[in-house]
Amino acid sequence: MEIPVVSEDRVFASVRKEYLALLSPELATAIPKKSVLREDWSVWNFKRHPLHRAKALPAEAVRRGRNALKHFERLEVWQAVGMADPWLVGVTTAPSGKEHYHLIYDWGLETTLDSTLLR
Numbered sequence: 001m002e003i004p005v006v007s008e009d010r011v012f013a014s015v016r017k018e019y020l021a022l023l024s025p026e027l028a029t030a031i032p033k034k035s036v037l038r039e040d041w042s043v044w045n046f047k048r049h050p051l052h053r054a055k056a057l058p059a060e061a062v063r064r065g066r067n068a069l070k071h072f073e074r075l076e077v078w079q080a081v082g083m084a085d086p087w088l089v090g091v092t093t094a095p096s097g098k099e100h101y102h103l104i105y106d107w108g109l110e111t112t113l114d115s116t117l118l119r
Contacts, residue, residue, distance in 0.1 A: 003089065003101040006043055013046045013078060013101065020044055024087070026108045027080055034082055046078035051088070072102065 003023060007014040021028040031044060069075065072090030079086045085108035092100045 001103045003103055005101055008099075011048060012081075013048055014043045015046065017042050017044065023103055024106050024108060027083060027085065027106070030083065030108075031080075045081045046087070047081060049077045049079065049086075051075040051077055069104070072104075075104075 001023060003013075003015060004019045005013045006016050015023070017028065020031075031041060069090065072092055074091040076089045076091060077086050078089050085106065087103055087107070088105040090102040090104050092102070094100060
């Protein structure tokens with residue numbers, strides 16, 4: 001699923017609230033619970049990290065998403081600022097040079113769904 005990124009740099013990517021609710025309803029629901037000040041948020045930031053395949057969580061995500069991974073030029077781990085569960089994101093570049101981001105795996109699903117449903 002493509003992630004509509006509002007703003008980006010090499011360190012962070014920003015996603016609007018309405019898109020985040022579609023991509024990861026669990027995360028969108030959890031954000032306002034972190035602080036009263038976050039109830040009126042409209043954009044959420046993600047810290048971007050290169051993928052380190054040796055780490056336990058990325059390794060599991062790579063194992064589960066391995067068939068889809070060959071379609072991406074680069075893989076990143078996005079950590080929602082102030083939240084625990086990261087995303088595995090695939091990156092492609094259009095002929096225009098614009099990067100497109102695709103949600104491959106959401107670790108938040110592991111904590112909200114029965115893991116047998118994900119297999």
